[in-house]
Amino acid sequence: MSDVETPVAEPTTRPRERRALGRALRYTVTVLVLALVGYVGGLATTSLWPITLQTQHFEASVRISPSWSNNSTVHLPTVFGDIDLEFHGPTPAPGIEGRVQVREEITELFTSGAVDIDELTPDQEELRTVMRDGLTELGWKFVGGVLGTNLLLVGLWFLGRPRKDSHSWWRPAEAVAAAVIVATLVPGIGALMTYRTSTYAAFTTTSLLSTVRGGSGMFTDIRGQAQQATPYVQNLLALSDALHQEFVNPDAFRPAAARFLLVSDIHGMNYYPLMERIIEDEDITAVIDTGDLVNFGRPREGEMAGLFSAIEDLGVPYIFVRGNHDATSPTDEAVLARMAEIPNVILLEPTAGTFVEAQVNGIRMSGFNDWRHFAEVNDDFKEQAREAGEAFAEGTRGWPLPDILVSHQPFALEDLPSAGIKVNGHMHTAALKGNQITMGSFTGGGLVNHFQVPQDEDPETAGELVGVPYAFDIVSFGEDCSLQTLTRYVYRNLVSGRPQFDNVSVLNGEQVATQPDPDGEPRTCGPDQPLQTEVIVPTDDPDGDDGADDGDGGAP
Secondary structure (H helix, E strand, O other): OOOOOOOOOOOOHHHHHHHHHHHHHHHHHHHHHHHHHHHHHHHHHHHHOOEEEEOOOEEEEEEEOOOHHHOOEEEEEEOOEEEEEEEOOOOOOOOEEEEEEEOHHHHHHHHOOOOOHHHHOOOHHHHHHHHHHHHHHHHHHHHHHHHHHHHHHHHHHHHOOOOOOOOOOHHHHHHHHHHHHHHHHHHHHHHHHHOOHHHEEEEEEOHHHHHHHOOOOOOOOHHHHHHHHHHHHHHHHHHHHHHHHHHOOHHHHOOEEEEEEEEOOOOOOOOHHHHHHHHHHOOOOEEEEOOOOOOOOOHHHHHHHOHHHHHHHOOOOEEEOOOOOOOOOOOOOHHHHHHHOOOOEEEOOOEOOEOEEEEEOOEEEEEOOOOOOOOOOOOOHHHHHHHHHHHHHHHOOOOOOOOEEEOOOOHHHOOOOOOOEEEEOOOOOOEEEOOEEEOOOOOOOOHHHHEOOHHHOOHHHOOOEOOOOEEEEEEEEEOOOOEEEEEEEEEEOOOOOOOEEEEEEEEEHHHOOOOOOOOOOOOOOOOOOOOEEEEOOOOOOOOOOOOOOOOOOOOO
């Protein structure tokens, strides 16, 4: 008999255990994959069909943020920068992103001219109710997206498999149910544990909003800043007077028939207290504004900033043409209509195609509105400029050439004649080409246009409003109705509290303006000449008296 032992057979239970473990592992992986795909489907659902939360005056389009960097954060992007509310909970939670905007119902408050911040602030109970109901709706929408994505995926998988017994759908159904629970329960618990008052960590803002938050009410106290800026500009004016005395031809000090303050591109900044002081100190006869009074083409912006009442308080005629930011469409004349209600405003084109000549102390001026509107994109800009110039030329045919021709855009003025000077804005940079004066912005282009991205600045000045320079011009006309001097002021950084005088220049009017025709009829200008406005009627009579009625000095 052999001494070799017969090997003992391995128990049959181990292969069964391995097979069971393999099935469990595959099932777990399948559930996790379905949960991950379902989570992505839920995010896509809330992104494609976000929910809308509404209070009395505001509404927000809300979705679950797809960005991992926004975990545990409520992210509110705006055109002026981003607002982030950060929470530090025990577990990460999906981020929430909302785009907030003002509802149309708030228009009545804006147009009233006296907006009470308490009226705009949502009631706390209203806010809690809206947030609770909205987040519940967002949660159900996310769950629906998870479930729908998983069912679609499993359905496609079934279509690709050969037919089996009728009970083969139980296991996939269990996997889908488990995946939905995992995909919704994990982020749901994270959100419930994270988005609480006790876990609130930080409130941060970026871009312009970060500057405004540190700017001591920069949006709400623009008039106060203008008053604070007055001493700096008075110093600039004193410097100008010293330059006059030292360098300017004595002929420039002949008695002035009229002195005009040229401004442009206010862009919603109420710097009128500063303008009022300049008018007083410099004995200004009238203000000529070449447009872009507001930013977005709506009168309520001017109402909120107090621009219209401030213009009336200036106490001198205010000659105005519309800029491309003063309308919302080619036919929109709402800003013009609101300006027409101000007693001292004179519109040179009060409505499309109607041109007005204003005579202030005998100085003739006419002009036309910008044909463009806010946010317009047009590839045929030069053709538009040419057509606008031709329309004005045809509408004033046979009328005496103005001493001051006014428009917002510089391009349409280039080919038009003037008896003296042409003035325009739009470029935000002071320039001079022949007798065409391009004015800089009186407010540096407005608060938004001041801003420079903080990371592009020196760390010590990050967030300062530096922007383009402020600028205004003063033109003085003599008793013979010819231009005596053009005085140009350029400065910067008043908003940031670090004023800097860039440039003060005094130009001889004879070197700027078109010289009067020596064979023409002599004219006399001065304060004894009444303020007149007259609707221009085109005529072939070069004297321009073909039936046009004399104005009575009122605004058209």
